Amino acid sequence: MIVRQIWTANSYRNFNYLIACGETGEALAIDPLDHEKCLKAAEKAGWRITQILNTHEHGDHIGGNEALAKKTGAKILAHKNAVGRIPHVSQGLGAGDVVNVGKSVTLDVLDTPGHTMSHVCLLSRGDQRALFCGDTLFNAGAGNCHHGGHPAELYKTFSGQLANLPTSTLVYPGHDYIANNLRFTLSREPDNRPAKELLDKLEDQDPNNAFVTTLDVEREINTFFRLTSPTVIAKLREAFPDLPEKPDQRTVFLKLRELRNVW
Numbered sequence: 001m002i003v004r005q006i007w008t009a010n011s012y013r014n015f016n017y018l019i020a021c022g023e024t025g026e027a028l029a030i031d032p033l034d035h036e037k038c039l040k041a042a043e044k045a046g047w048r049i050t051q052i053l054n055t056h057e058h059g060d061h062i063g064g065n066e067a068l069a070k071k072t073g074a075k076i077l078a079h080k081n082a083v084g085r086i087p088h089v090s091q092g093l094g095a096g097d098v099v100n101v102g103k104s105v106t107l108d109v110l111d112t113p114g115h116t117m118s119h120v121c122l123l124s125r126g127d128q129r130a131l132f133c134g135d136t137l138f139n140a141g142a143g144n145c146h147h148g149g150h151p152a153e154l155y156k157t158f159s160g161q162l163a164n165l166p167t168s169t170l171v172y173p174g175h176d177y178i179a180n181n182l183r184f185t186l187s188r189e190p191d192n193r194p195a196k197e198l199l200d201k202l203e204d205q206d207p208n209n210a211f212v213t214t215l216d217v218e219r220e221i222n223t224f225f226r227l228t229s230p231t232v233i234a235k236l237r238e239a240f241p242d243l244p245e246k247p248d249q250r251t252v253f254l255k256l257r258e259l260r261n262v263w
């Protein structure tokens with residue numbers, strides 16, 4: 001499996017992806033908003049884009065579909081509940097489905113509601129797992145739930161699915177938000193040294209060559225995976241004095257999600 005992360009340099013800070021089979025040169029484009037950059041990258045590598053996959057239905061993820069499909073003839077895949085809302089989807093996806101790219105790439109489909117209720121993540125098989133997680137999980141953060149999402153569902157996705165994946169899994173999100181997210185982590189957990197060190201390192205990173213985290217790293221630097229940290233809980237009580245003495249993880253997650261919305 002060959003992964004190409006494509007920085008769109010737009011104001012939403014979107015990342016697009018190409019996943020290619022090294023044997024056949026077939027490629028899958030994930031959320032190819034900047035269809036020209038995606039096509040150029042594929043041409044340069046000698047790949048043929050045969051499939052487009054949308055992680056979810058938001059405009060900054062589907063906006064390149066039509067132009068790219070027109071130029072390549074690629075078919076469009078998305079969550080089964082997004083069929084009809086995303087134009088020209090020819091294959092609806094659900095949990096347990098598999099997406100193949102060429103001969104050598106197999107991606108498992110995870111049904112991951114929360115950011116929207118028709119959101120999929122892709123998990124690659126093989127020795128080095130990679131998670132293409134759209135707007136569900138960001139580097140050092142979590143997706144918002146403002147536009148068709150539900151925080152409680154997002155928590156279930158984090159705790160019931162993402163937390164159980166192999167810790168060495170590489171994390172490929174739909175946006176470059178890492179610096180802002182690390183600042184949020186530090187506002188919630190000022191004594192989080194790994195987050196501080198990573199922020200110092202990445203403050204001015206070139207998103208064309210972005211740092212790729214693993215779930216292991218996320219457990220250290222992502223507040224939404226640090227729900228039992230005494231500092232996180234103590235700081236949270238400053239904002240929410242009614243917080244129980246030993247809050248359950250779901251409560252901590254939902255309060256953090258709430259705070260991030262106004263921060």
Ligand SMILES: [Zn+2]
Nearest residue numbers: 056058115135
């Ligand atoms: Zn979105």
